[in-house]
Amino acid sequence: MNTVQPIPRPGPVPVELAPGVHWVGALDPGLRVFDVILRTANGTSYNSYAVRGSGGVAVIDTVKAEFSDAFFAQLEQVARYDEITALVLNHLEPDHTGAVAELLRRAPQARIHVAPRGLDMLRALLKDDFADYQVVKVRTGDTADLGDRTLRFLTTPYVHWPETQCTYLEEQEILFTCDLMGCHFCDERLFNDAVGDFRFSFEYYFDHIMRPFRRHVSEALDLIEPLAISAIAPAHGPVLRSHPREYITHYRRLLTKRLASEVAQKTLLIFYVSAYGATSQMAAAVAEGASENPDVRVSLFDLAVGEVAPFVDLIEEADGIVLGTPTINGDAVKTVWDLLASLVDIETKGKLGGAFGSYGWTGEAVAMVESRLQGLKMRVPVKGIRIKLHPTLPELEDCRDYGRQLSAHLTGTAEPREIDFASL
C-alpha cells in the first residue's frame, strides 16, 4: 500500500445523515493505492453508520483495522455499547470488518446480521469466538427491528463478493449499499452536494470493482430501483443525498454494453502474436475455418500492435476468443499474458476459449493459455493445436478444422462426443 503523509485534521466527529442516523467512519486521505490494484488521487473513506431506534442501536459495517480508534471514538459519541442490539455486515472484506471483533468484545449482545454466503467468512474472521455470538442469516425481505426503526435487507450477491448485501432503513428511506455506488474519494465534507468533483472516481471504481459483475449489479439494481430513496450511503466515498436516484440511473448507464452489437451472429475473436509468421499463418487458417459457418462473425487481430483496452471491450461482448501464441523460452509471450491479465475487469464466465501456436523446441504455451482461460471460467471444448515451426498444408487444414469446430461449439451445433476416462 502506498501512502502519503496526511494533512493534520481535527479529531473525528460523527456526522448526522438524518435524525438518529450518523456516519461514524474514518477518513484515509493519505491512501494512494487500494488493494494493490486501485489508484486513488486523494485517498478514501471507510464509511460506517449507526442507526438509533427506540429499541436499540444498529451499527452498519465498520472500518479498516488501523482506523478502529477513530471509529470507536465516534461511535461512543452517539451510542453506549450496551445499547447496540444489531451489527449489520453488508460485506466482509477487511476494509469494512477491521473493527468487528473488537466491537463484538465491547457489545457482545449485538446480533450479527449477515447474508448466508457470509457465514464462512465470518467464521474465519472471528475464529474461536464465532460460537460466542448470535448470528442471524438474512435474506431479501428479512428485517431487523430497532423499535421505531426497521432495517430491511436486500440480498445482492457478487457486488462484488459472494456475500454482499444492502440494508434499507425503511422509515428514513436510506439505503446502505456498502461497495455498491461507492468510490475511493476522500473529502471530509462527506455529502455528494458538498464534496469536490468525484465523477471520475465513481466511474473508475465501477470499472475496476463492479464491471466484472455486471450481471449481478443489474440484479441488485432490480431490487433497489422500486425503493423510495432519500439517500444512498455507501461504504467508500461520498454519501449520495442529493439526487440519489441519478446515481442508480448512472449505474444503469455504466452497465450498458460499451459496444453495441451490429450483428445477430455469434462473435469469435482471434488474437495472435507471431515471431516468424508461422503462428500468423495458423491464425489465418483458424479464421478461415471458423468463417465457413455463416452464423459466426470472425475477427482477426495482431496482438503485437493492438491496444489492450479496446480489445478488453471487444472481448466483453464476444462469445468466444482464441489466442495464438508462439512458445518462447518455454512460455507464452508477454503480450498474450498482458491481455489475459486485463480480463479480470470483465465477466468471461461461460465464453468459449481456445489457443494455438507454433513452437521450436517445446510448445508449452498453448496448454498454459488454455489453463488460464479455464481459470477465467471459460469453457475450452476443443484441444488447441501446436505445430512445430511452419505449418504444412495438411497442418493448415487441421487449423481450419479447429476453427470449424470452434464455430460449431459457438453455435451449439457441435456433434456430441463420447470418450473413455483412460484416454484423458
Next chain:
Amino acid sequence: MATAKLTFSDVSLTVNVPSGTRIIEISEKVGAGITYGCREGECGTCLTKVESGAENLTEPSVLEQRVLKENMAARDERLACQCQVLGGEIKVRPA
C-alpha cells in the same frame, strides 16, 4: 469395474468413468467451464447444475450440505469437487 456416463453439456462431451470418480477429476481435463477455488468443499466456486441423473451421485456430506445451503444453491446444484458418480448417466453444466 462399474462405470458411469458423465456428460458435460457445455462442451458436448460424455466421458465413461469408473464409479467413484469425482467430477473435479474430469471436468478440467475436458475443458468444461466448471471452475474451482479451494477444491476442498469450502468455497462453493464449483457449484454445478445437475441437469439429469442426480440420483446417480453420492449423497452430499454434512460439509457439502452446509456449503450448498450457505451459498443458497438450488435443489439441482452440487459441488463438483465433492460429489462422486455412482453409475448410470449424469449430465452436468456450470451453475
